[in-house]
Amino acid sequence: LRNIKKQTKGLGGKGKLTGKLIDELSIYYGLAIRRNHDSIEKMRNEIYATLDHKLSTDDKPKHDKCPRGENSWCSWQKAQATGNSNYKHKPPLSQEVFKAISPIYEQLSTDELLTRCLGGYTQNSNESFNATVWFMAPKSTSSGKHVLDTAVYISVGIFNDGLSSVMRLMQNLSITIGPNCFNFCVETDERRIKFSERSLTDAAKVARSSLKTSRKEAEQANIDIHGQMYGAGIAD
Template sequence: MQNAVEGACAEAGSRDLVVSGDGSWQKRGFSNHNGVAAVISSSDVPKVLDIERLSKRCTVCDGAKNMIINFKYYYRQAIVRNKTNLDDMVKAVWAIYKHKSSTNSDPYHEWCSSAYCGFWKALEKNENLSRVLNGSTQNPNESYHSVLWSMAPKSRSSSGTIIDFCVALSVIVYNDGYQSLLPLFESLLGSSGTFTSSIFQRLDQQRTSTEARTKSKSARNSMDSLLSNINKTHDEADDSYMPGAY
């Protein structure tokens, strides 16, 4: 999208761009939770400049509620199991906080027990130890929506993570074509393959021809409408023949 913004600014000769914005729900009806809003440049070749996935459901909030419930349970267990030893009780309570605030880069499991801590359980497994034995306008918007929802059909429910993945792929395809996915495939899989490259090239050709037909049809309709208005104006202005006048 950064390349799309730079290209739009270069084409317009200014950073004050005319854009179109529109949103779309992932599924039909009012029960859907996921939607996408896109801002697209109003240029000869529209490009997606910005994209945002929004949701009525907050998985982080739901997870936080469950975490609070778990904290209450763990806190009670720490008190019950160490009710005769204040030092062990304090240590067990702090172990809850340290365990939950730990990350892969900053682990704080020194007070945890291998009975419940997945960090220590993983370290105790032979297969894990063996690994280290010897040292990874709206028309452009609607056009973009059609690309996006072809990857995440409205008839099928999808999670927010899947929508994010489809949004990223659809922006790449819409802005630069299917062949722009080849470097991504190569970085993930090591190579893209001859058949994959051939199919992506064919998809881009089909997309280009479809757009050309659509623009040609739109141009013909505009020309027909213009000629119709011209003929209508000419007929109204032409008084060479008036019924009943002669």
């Protein structure tokens, strides 16, 4: 979605394909997959339900595919279930944006792709490992092969065993490990475990989503200034 926004002149801006809208659509798509990972048809139905939801107006509500009941994620269906007759729709997705993103939704709802989502398997582990690598060798900074290789080697250890792996690396390099270093590694690993447990709460998920949005905006601003330094096919 961000690529099509960048490639299509006039698609961005107020009331169109904003960064916030892109994040919302991405979150809705992910939820549609995770909530219905036992059925391709259910996944596809809810994917398009989220799109129709965004296209709905007071005159033309399009919530037939949205789940019904008071506990529905669809605010219109929830209002219907609770008897709220004062419900008003937010400004809908513009037709210009809808036409631009429709082909993407078609690609993301094919049987071939959704079949791979059956069972609810995710890439979270890989994404977490990648985040560890990019923390040491950021995408926005040009890094040579040796720097990237070193970042990957260290990240593998940290990802699997925490900072205790760094102490083993220091031992192999004959670097003396003092009490401050030892305590720091142990305490950091303990905090990481506690943070992982706390991150499963709903409040943490909301905060994480907000932080992710801010980080994406900062990365996009950096790319706009310096250009893309990392990406599929960038060296072609």
